[in-house]
Structure formats: C-alpha cells, structure tokens
Amino acid sequence: MSTKIFLEFRTHIDLDFFALGIPVRLIRLLSDVQLKSINGWSKLHKAIIDTGNPISVIPYSIWQNMEKKILLSEPTSLYGIGSSKNSAITGRLGQLTIVFKDENHVSPPLKIKAHLLDNDLAPFIIGYEDILTECKLVSDYKHDNAYLEFD
C-alpha cells in the first residue's frame, strides 16, 4: 500500500517588483522532514522540493547532531547561478536517514546522500538523488495539489 505525503505551495508577491507595477509570484513547494538522530528523530524541518537540484542540501545546524556517515572527508563545492569558485557553497558529501511528514502521514525512512553544508547560508533543499528517485512527485499548482507518493 502506498503512502502519500502532502506538500504545500507557498506563494508570495515580490514586493520590490510590485512597487514597480509588476506583480511577480515567488512560489516554493515545501515539505516537512525529520532526520534520524542518535537517540531518535530530529525536530521537524521545512525543506524546499527542488527538481533543479541533483542532490539534497542540508544546512549545518540541521545535520550537525544527526546520525550520519561522512562519505567523503574532502570538502566539495556547490555551484549555482552567478557563483564562482570563490563564492561556491562548501560542504561534505554525507549520508543520513530522513522521513517526510504531513499532518496525518509519515513516509518510510529513506537513507539518502546529501551535501552537508559548512554553514546555514542556504535552506534545506530536497533534490533528486535517493529521494525523488524513490517516489512519485505530483506538483499541480493550478489545483493546489502536491504530494510525494511512496510505494
């Protein structure tokens, strides 16, 4: 039997563009997750579902005290639009266990690889590897319906 975890769209208007007479919606698809800690599970964290990210990205404060395996001790860099070697975000490739939650459901635990950041300069981002590769993602903004479905 499959498990559906409902996601939420957050929509707000960029006020700077709006002041210039151009209403631009800034939309994020959000999930709620918990990570396996040494003694149980972490607090609930908000995470952005991002199909443009090949791998999940986790801020330092969130992964720091969790049960984890560092897969590569050498730091790696993550590049985004406009970033260079000097401005790339750094971290380490690691592995943790995650569950997704909504008000009524919990997903099966997933062992995932993720980029564990050296700081909190980026939000928690859910990428493809080990998560979106393991479930069905439905993202229907028009009908305010989005979920992950796990077999």
Add this chain to the structure above:
Amino acid sequence: MNSEIYPPIPPTPKEYWDDSKWANENFSEISEQYPNLWVAIVDKKVVASGKVISEVRKIAEEKTGREHFPVIFAEKGIHVY
C-alpha cells in the same frame, strides 16, 4: 526494502502545522522584515531571527518553552538554488 529497525516517530503537535500555515500566508511581510534570515514562528508570530538556525531555535525555545515550531528561511528576492 532494508530491514533496519527505526525508533518510533512521535506525532507533531497541531500548533506546528498552524504556525506553518500562518508563516506561509504571511511570508511577504516576514521576508520584508527579516530578509534572508532564519525565523522561528510560535503562536503565529516571529519570536526569534538570525543567521544561524541553532541559535534561532535556542532563543525561541527559551522564550516560549516550546519544542516544536517551524523555523523558516525568509528569503527576499528571487533565489535560484
């Protein structure tokens, strides 16, 4: 499917979901007032903000006595990750 046994996952208080919903509905104002900071929401108001999640969470826990509340990144502008 792996056979690893996991500890039970405790339920999340309703207040978390209510505060989460409020944060989404008021995100424009939150990101204007706390641009690109981490922000803790308890009882439908911002109770702590800062650049480090663990510090924001600690301040919010000490102020409110609560354990479960959303901490969101109040991104201002268009961020492409």
